[in-house]
Amino acid sequence: MSKFGWSLPPGVSTRDLPGNEDETCAVCFKQPDDCVCDECKVCFEFGNPRCHKEHGMKLNKAQLVARHEYLLHRAEAKVKETKTELEYIKKTDNPFNREDGEDRGEPPYVFSDKLEDQPDPFDIKLVWG
Numbered sequence: 515m516s517k518f519g520w521s522l523p524p525g526v527s528t529r530d531l532p533g534n535e536d537e538t539c540a541v542c543f544k545q546p547d548d549c550v551c552d553e554c555k556v557c558f559e560f561g562n563p564r565c566h567k568e569h570g571m572k573l574n575k576a577q578l579v580a581r582h583e584y585l586l587h588r589a590e591a592k593v594k595e596t597k598t599e600l601e602y603i604k605k606t607d608n609p610f611n612r613e614d615g616e617d618r619g620e621p622p623y624v625f626s627d628k629l630e631d632q633p634d635p636f637d638i639k640l641v642w643g
């Protein structure tokens with residue numbers, strides 16, 4: 515059995531599968547063994563976004579749940595990161611990146627004083643970015 519939990523068609527390597535860079539399914543965002551995608555009736559692939567564009571695939575409820583779980587996971591990680599940064603900014607006299615070369619620690623603890631470098635709170639992409 516392949517690490518994807520199903521056998522691949524001849525001539526298809528795991529590298530060709532979508533989302534294999536980070537091992538998560540490109541449609542349901544679950545680990546390959548937990549993928550909840552249906553088999554495409556046209557090309558018999560699982561978890562290929564192209565099948566939704568070109569082969570008439572529709573999302574199932576488990577995929578919708580899985581995608582929201584992933585979204586929540588990403589959003590919670592973002593909240594945690596933002597809280598850590600906020601705490602750092604509040605307790606630091608000059609949280610901005612300074613030209614004197616003083617070590618401010620590892621990123622993300624380096625802040626620009628230019629407005630355009632800061633994320634727009636009304637345009638934060640938590641979703642799949």
Ligand SMILES: [Zn+2]
Pocket residue numbers: 539540541542543544549550551560561
């Ligand atoms: Zn999937």
Ligand SMILES: [Zn+2]
Pocket residue numbers: 554555556557558559562564565569
């Ligand atoms: Zn397909």
